[in-house]
Amino acid sequence: MKFAVLGTGIMGRGWITQCAISGHEVHCYDASPKTLAGVVGGCEKLAATVAKKFKLEGADFVANAMGNIRVHTEKTAFIDAAKGCDVFLEVIYEDLKLKCTVLAEYLPQLPESVIFWSNSSSLDIDPMAEAGGRPDRSIVTHGMNPVPLMPGVEVVPGAKTSAATIEFTRQTLLDMKKSPFLAPNIPGFWVNRLLVPQMLDAVRLLEQGKIKVEDGDLGLNTSVGHPQGTFKLHDFITAPTMLRVALQMYQATNDPRMYPPVTLIRMVKNGENGTSTGLGFYDWSDPRNPKPRDLSKYVIATAEDMLESCP
Ligand SMILES: NC(=O)c1ccc[n+]([C@@H]2O[C@H](COP(=O)([O-])OP(=O)(O)OC[C@H]3O[C@@H](n4cnc5c(N)ncnc54)[C@H](O)[C@@H]3O)[C@@H](O)[C@H]2O)c1
Numbered sequence: 567m568k569f570a571v572l573g574t575g576i577m578g579r580g581w582i583t584q585c586a587i588s589g590h591e592v593h594c595y596d597a598s599p600k601t602l603a604g605v606v607g608g609c610e611k612l613a614a615t616v617a618k619k620f621k622l623e624g625a626d627f628v629a630n631a632m633g634n635i636r637v638h639t640e641k642t643a644f645i646d647a648a649k650g651c652d653v654f655l656e657v658i659y660e661d662l663k664l665k666c667t668v669l670a671e672y673l674p675q676l677p678e679s680v681i682f683w684s685n686s687s688s689l690d691i692d693p694m695a696e697a698g699g700r701p702d703r704s705i706v707t708h709g710m711n712p713v714p715l716m717p718g719v720e721v722v723p724g725a726k727t728s729a730a731t732i733e734f735t736r737q738t739l740l741d742m743k744k745s746p747f748l749a750p751n752i753p754g755f756w757v758n759r760l761l762v763p764q765m766l767d768a769v770r771l772l773e774q775g776k777i778k779v780e781d782g783d784l785g786l787n788t789s790v791g792h793p794q795g796t797f798k799l800h801d802f803i804t805a806p807t808m809l810r811v812a813l814q815m816y817q818a819t820n821d822p823r824m825y826p827p828v829t830l831i832r833m834v835k836n837g838e839n840g841t842s843t844g845l846g847f848y849d850w851s852d853p854r855n856p857k858p859r860d861l862s863k864y865v866i867a868t869a870e871d872m873l874e875s876c877p
Pocket of ligand 1: 572573574575576577578595596597598601657658659660661668685686687688708709710711802803804807811
């Protein structure tokens with residue numbers, strides 16, 4: 567099969583690598599030349615990690631996968647290539663307006679047969695499906711980070727998604743050795759509807775001076791089997807993406823728990839994005855041994871302090 571992937575950031579690279587190691591030809595493009603320049607190296611590294619983890623034939627496995635990747639530096643060349651693809655997958659910023667604008671530009675140029683997948687982690691598929699003009703062939707395939715190592719893929723049909731599109735998507739993902747599961751088209755779907763408010767609550771407790779990064783993550787890891795802990799996961803997702811997801815979910819639900827904590831906003835402003843900038847809740851200077859940071863500067867005030875200063 568052939569895939570066209572729009573957006574080559576963290577998740578785009580995950581999907582490109584996933585398609586490539588599954589033997590599919592994959593075309594990709596990103597509006598940022600800088601991000602695009604790093605895509606080959608990023609996918610190579612990810613493919614090597616997969617080879618190591620699953621004890622696959624290292625060099626050949628990686629070389630074969632890399633041979634399936636076509637990077638386009640021109641938008642028009644990417645669109646031309648996408649015309650011959652089976653699936654068009656968008657992996658751009660979590661912003662409904664932006665996604666709709668971009669889809670309204672790209673999808674009408676592609677043959678009707680192309681199936682549209684969105685990697686959105688929280689957004690309503692219906693406006694995207696309408697913007698692209700092929701609502702029966704549009705569906706969310708929300709992969710987890712890093713895609714080639716995390717089996718789960720949330721499959722979210724829209725109001726007009728056809729049974730054939732759902733079945734095609736499910737089967738294609740199963741063939742890629744993923745574990746697709748159906749989720750509802752509500753803000754955050756299933757996974758982030760539960761996970762995002764919990765992660766934002768964790769940041770609120772940190773800024774209230776109730777919990778430290780190391781205790782919070784150790785507690786979740788050793789008590790409920792959370793593989794990383796909430797703060798480390800935050801750093802992998804990156805602060806700007808968490809901020810966009812929180813804001814979009816807040817707009818869609820009006821639920822105050824989805825409103826981003828001040829600390830998240832400040833971290834984004836300070837460039838403390840997580841793994842992508844080397845500094846977040848952890849210091850990632852040594853990526854194999856991230857160090858929890860002392861974030862007492864982000865403690866706004868404890869309840870005790872505030873009570874004492876009340877007139
Ligand atoms: N980060 C995660 O852990 C995670 C997990 C699951 C799903 N997602 C979802 O995946 C999507 C992408 O997230 P990400 O973490 O990869 O973000 P990212 O910021 O790493 O990458 C997004 C990319 O989109 C590109 N882009 C933006 N506008 C564009 C346009 N008009 N045309 C072409 N390229 C454009 C940017 O240049 C950037 O490289 C979002 O919908 C997000 O919610 C993220």
